Amino acid sequence: MRVLLTLLCVWPAVGVSVARAQTDYYARLGVTFATDLVTDNITQDIITQQSLAPTLAFGVSFPIAPAYSAGLETALSTSGYHSTEADQDTDLGTLTTGSVLLNLEGPILHRANWRAGLGLISYLPAEDSGIFLSGGTTRFLAGAGLDYRPPLLTHWDLMVSLRYDFHRFSTDQLDARGFTGSQGVQRVSLSLGLARARR
Amino acid sequence: MKLSAGLPILGTLLAAAVGLSCADIAAPGRSDVYEWRFISSTDPGTTDTLSFHWPRSMLPVKIWVQDTLDFSNHVTHAIDVWKAAFLYREFDAVLVPDSSEADIIVIADSPAKLPAGAARLERSLAPECEGGTDIVPLPGSRTIQYPVRIFLLPRFDPATPGVSECLRLTATHELGHAMGIFTHSPVATDIMYVDPVVSELSDRDVGTIERAYHVQPNVSVPAH
Numbered sequence: 001m002r003v004l005l006t007l008l009c010v011w012p013a014v015g016v017s018v019a020r021a022q023t024d025y026y027a028r029l030g031v032t033f034a035t036d037l038v039t040d041n042i043t044q045d046i047i048t049q050q051s052l053a054p055t056l057a058f059g060v061s062f063p064i065a066p067a068y069s070a071g072l073e074t075a076l077s078t079s080g081y082h083s084t085e086a087d088q089d090t091d092l093g094t095l096t097t098g099s100v101l102l103n104l105e106g107p108i109l110h111r112a113n114w115r116a117g118l119g120l121i122s123y124l125p126a127e128d129s130g131i132f133l134s135g136g137t138t139r140f141l142a143g144a145g146l147d148y149r150p151p152l153l154t155h156w157d158l159m160v161s162l163r164y165d166f167h168r169f170s171t172d173q174l175d176a177r178g179f180t181g182s183q184g185v186q187r188v189s190l191s192l193g194l195a196r197a198r199r
Numbered sequence: 200m201k202l203s204a205g206l207p208i209l210g211t212l213l214a215a216a217v218g219l220s221c222a223d224i225a226a227p228g229r230s231d232v233y234e235w236r237f238i239s240s241t242d243p244g245t246t247d248t249l250s251f252h253w254p255r256s257m258l259p260v261k262i263w264v265q266d267t268l269d270f271s272n273h274v275t276h277a278i279d280v281w282k283a284a285f286l287y288r289e290f291d292a293v294l295v296p297d298s299s300e301a302d303i304i305v306i307a308d309s310p311a312k313l314p315a316g317a318a319r320l321e322r323s324l325a326p327e328c329e330g331g332t333d334i335v336p337l338p339g340s341r342t343i344q345y346p347v348r349i350f351l352l353p354r355f356d357p358a359t360p361g362v363s364e365c366l367r368l369t370a371t372h373e374l375g376h377a378m379g380i381f382t383h384s385p386v387a388t389d390i391m392y393v394d395p396v397v398s399e400l401s402d403r404d405v406g407t408i409e410r411a412y413h414v415q416p417n418v419s420v421p422a423h
Binding site for chain 1: 222226228
């Protein structure tokens with residue numbers, strides 16, 4: 001988790017400093033929706049879910065073949081998370097997720113690109129309690145996305161991005177409490193940003 | 200869309216589909232619990248089963264602790280132990296400096312002094328100290344005795360080995376009563392056993408308090 005945090009903090013600066021003529025880099029701001037983290041039942045069903053999360057993402061990529069690039073994208077999302085039982089929500093605190101994806105990128109149409117990659121996601125709760133009593137967790141992540149980049153300024157493009165990713169979630173505390181298996185979590189994010197112009 | 204362009208995306212979606220096809224997380228059974236409700240006989244052949252937990256609207260529960268015998272540390276430990284039993288913030292408590300604003304009062308006194316007509320849970324009988332909790336409503340009432348009173352008292356000189364440990368586990372035991380476990384566990388390895396000898400919650404204690412906080416109570420806190 002420390003490695004992931006270090007990457008999250010350092011990578012944007014490193015990415016900018018090593019930027020060269022063909023290096024692509026961008027920053028985006030958007031929101032992320034995630035499906036249920038935990039489904040439980042004590043006397044009736046209890047669902048734990050992260051709320052819509054503001055998301056900040058940075059990315060950098062380098063050409064590896066004509067029309068194809070490889071890159072690294074980091075994203076940080078912070079929001080509340082809550083449990084729902086019999087239509088009653090309980091605020092469980094604040095949850096930050098940080099992700100790193102190693103992506104392959106390629107063109108679709110003139111201003112649209114696809115990307116797909118593998119990486120890691122870390123859950124960083126503000127307080128070690130409840131399902132995070134034994135701390136956060138880091139899981140493998142698979143993601144894909146689409147970018148649309150119309151020109152905006154001389155050296156910058158507008159970047160409209162749609163992302164989807166998937167991982168399986170559990171925590172040490174859930175394991176300790178007798179939960180078995182892990183929960184498939186899907187996330188979808190929509191964001192706007194600026195990208196270095198490719199012209 | 201270029202055909203080759205879509206392959207990695209299709210690959211990712213395929214990986215996601217494979218992941219999704221795996222079974223989701225499965226909750227534990229939580230079947231190993233003991234009776235926590237107060238069951239009293241009313242008329243012959245009739246019983247009254249009373250259950251209680253602190254409503255979310257009153258969290259954090261406010262606890263005033265008499266400043267003696269390291270009670271503050273013992274009760275803080277007890278709060279932490281019980282809070283850790285929950286996954287969904289069903290319970291929280293804080294210490295307050297003024298007894299007039301407290302929901303629970305912890306007093307260094309013998310549980311023997313009982314207001315006339317009041318009901319009391321069976322006393323905790325650890326050898327080095329004793330404890331008791333006044334919470335159970337009067338017969339026919341549907342509100343707890345408020346504020347709840349917890350009594351803790353060493354049976355020997357407080358410096359005697361074992362007394363501090365006894366006060367600590369008894370504080371945890373009595374807070375369990377004040378949270379809504381109105382009866383004692385029949386198993387000695389549970390903190391809610393009548394003569395508690397363990398210092399932490401067992402899986403049965405955890406399962407029982409979880410159940411108690413997810414069952415609709417029929418006893419409430421009186422207007423105050």
